[in-house]
Amino acid sequence: MYRYDTYDQTLVDERVAQFRDQMDRHLAGRLGEDEFRPLRLQNGLYIQKHAPMLRIAVPYGMLGSHQLRRLAAITRRYDRGYGHFSTRQNLQLNWPALEDVPSILAELAEVQMHAIQTSGNCIRNTTSDQFAGIAADEVEDPRPWCELIRQWSTLHPEFAFLPRKFKIAVSGAAEDRAAIQVHDIGLRLWRNEQDELKVRVLAGGGLGRTPMIGDVVRDDLPWQHLLTYLEACVRVYNQFGRRDNKFKARIKILVKALGIEEFRRRVEAEWAHLKDGPQTLTPAAVTAARGHFPEPERRPVGDTAIADFERLRAENRAFARFVTNNVTDHRVPGYKAVTLSLKRREHAPGDVTADQMEAVADLADRFSFGEIRVTHEQNLVLSDVPVDDLEMLWRELDALGIANPTVGTLNDIICCPGGDFCSLANAVSIPIAQALQERFEDLDFLYDLGPLDLNISGCMNACGHHHVGHIGILGVDKKGEEYYQVSLGGNSTDDASLGKILGPSFFREDVPDVIDKVLEVYVEQRHEDERFLDTYRRIGLKPFKERVYAK
Known part of the structure; x- marks a missing residue:
């Protein structure tokens, strides 16, 4: 790293x-x-x-x-x-x-960390795929490119006081795990038939009060021009973005107001002054950035060890559940990436204690070359675990309470801190997550439902990304009382979509029953092996609405 x-x-x-x-x-x-x-x-x-x-x-x-x-x-x-x-x-x-x-x-x-530009109207911390550099479906490792963006954007004198905050996400894999379509700028690294690296640049995505999916500004930007083109995009936003109304100040509002063609024209005109300038990337600069992410010295994992792992998986049902849900394929044979669940009823989603942090650090040293990843879903990842160490690691994670085999299921809830902490929130979020985890804790039921994203936000700022949850829950205020609005059909991956509001909002105590009814419709209506999102897109909102609001 x-x-x-x-x-x-x-x-x-x-x-x-x-x-x-x-x-x-x-x-x-x-x-x-x-x-x-x-x-x-x-x-x-x-x-x-x-x-x-x-x-x-x-x-x-x-x-x-x-x-x-x-x-x-x-x-x-x-x-x-x-x-x-x-x-x-x-x-x-x-x-x-x-x-x-x-x-x-x-x-x-002292340990090479900081809090610079993690808030304020500036370019925020660049995010990426939690499996960057190890994903089996990766086209290009996005980490060096994220680092180049970090160096370019940190304390940039021109962009210290933008109209509003500005967020960039980068993906380099076949599957988008960085939610690039709902960021101010989303970058997709890809290769053409000549194996030349290109960058697809999207602008105008975002959630909050006015959720939008980003539009493609440039599909085939040569990698050498990444920083100059980003500079052009942010300059156009800095010049023309609204400053009179903070609720209409994000780049998504500018892109929508201008239209993507006019926004693209202005970016290209600005880029004409920057293209081939001193910030143009060279092979040496990229090589130097890649050099900061060396490959660990992985020991060989032979066929016998792989066969033993598969045998253990077949013999131990609990271990098998953990592997199926929390273990991800690695581009190096014999290795896996392991997701540590931070979703327990006694803690808010994403919370981790000091004791757990130290224990995870010890496990990272023993099993994963001292490296930990943080995920968009508010979990942690050990990125390089040999398969012959997986069962031992699982047992130790289980003892720590962070081996819940529920990653990617209904119980892997994304949730903002909500009204328990945030002064902007209209309603609490954490008690809703805990109530749902308690209602839907049966593992067989969760696995039968299949992949399902449930996201909760305590207000329209959408820190819990409720707009792109397959099921989204939003806390709203009605004359000083907390209510909850449910939306269906959101998604943050390649076929990104924004959820549609089911109907009038609900009392807090009614939310688990509402979600139960939504799931009943899904189970009744789905085709074999059909995901919740696929069923929703096939049958639409109406059957869910009729069941939930039936008298």
Whole structure:
């Protein structure tokens, strides 16, 4: 994984010193809240419902075991002994004291971590596929390209105060696992018949109050021009994006207002000033970026070990369930990627305790070359596990309570912190997730349903990505009371779609019954081996609506 060079470390250390001075002046009353707000936001610091919230960057979702141990230590020293992994692969602390934040950032800098641009109206942390570099269906490893984008965008002087926040996601595999179609900019790496690497650039995706699927701006951008073309896209947005209304300030509104043809024309006109300029990528620059992601020294795993793994899988039903749902094929024979479930009823989805962080770090050292990935679905991944170690790893994960064999099922819920923490939320999210996990905990039932994404957001900001859940739940406020709106048919992968609202919203206690009725219709109407999304797209919203609202 990437390691800082002297420039990276100097930049991060100086940023910590700068923010410590800003914090001291703010606490002393010499820097007012209006002046301090943009400074704290660009260092990942929010003021939430009960306490400050600090969002820590996990670039393209990659962590080293030493970094995870430092996060555990920080949560113990400065928080309440746990952290929350978000859908953008970052870690959030919900209870730090304001005056402690500079010290937290200093401790992060010691292990090459930071919170720069994890909030504010700037280019945020670039996200990618949690299986980048190891996926069996990968065309191009997106990590070096994410790193080039990170270097280009970090503290970019022209883009420090954009109309609104700006998010970029990169995918390099046949299957999109980075939700690139619902980002401000989505990038798809692909190769043509001549094996030349090209970039498909999408713009104008996003969720929130006005959810939209991104449009293709350029389908076959040569890789050399990635940064200059990105610069052109963001310049057009910076110049023409609305600043009079924050709810209409995202690039998706600009693309919709102009139309994709006019937006494309303006980007191409701006790019004409940048193309072949000093930010044009060279083979040497890309080679250097790739060099930061060396292949681990994997030991050979022979046919006998693979056969023994298959035998264990056949003999042990619980282990087999874990493998089927939590283990992903690897491009190297004899290795697998293992997803660790952070979905338990006693914790909010995505929450992990300091003890669990340290235990996972130890397991990463023993089984996966000290590397951990954070997923869009708020889970963790050990990326390089030999198959002859899988059963031992499973037993240790089970003892830690993070071996739930439910990844990709209804119980693998994506959920924002909601009204329990967030000052913007209209309703709580975590109790809804816990109620659904309790109602639908039977594994045989979950497996019979097949792949099913259920996403929950506490407000229209859509941090839980409810718009693209196969089943989405949104907390809404009605005259000071919490209600929940259900949508069906969303999807964040290649055939991305936005869910349609089922009908009038529901009381909190009614939500499990509503979801139960939705699932009844699916089970009754599906064809053999048909996924929920396929059934919904075939029969439409009406049968679900009739069942749910029947008197």
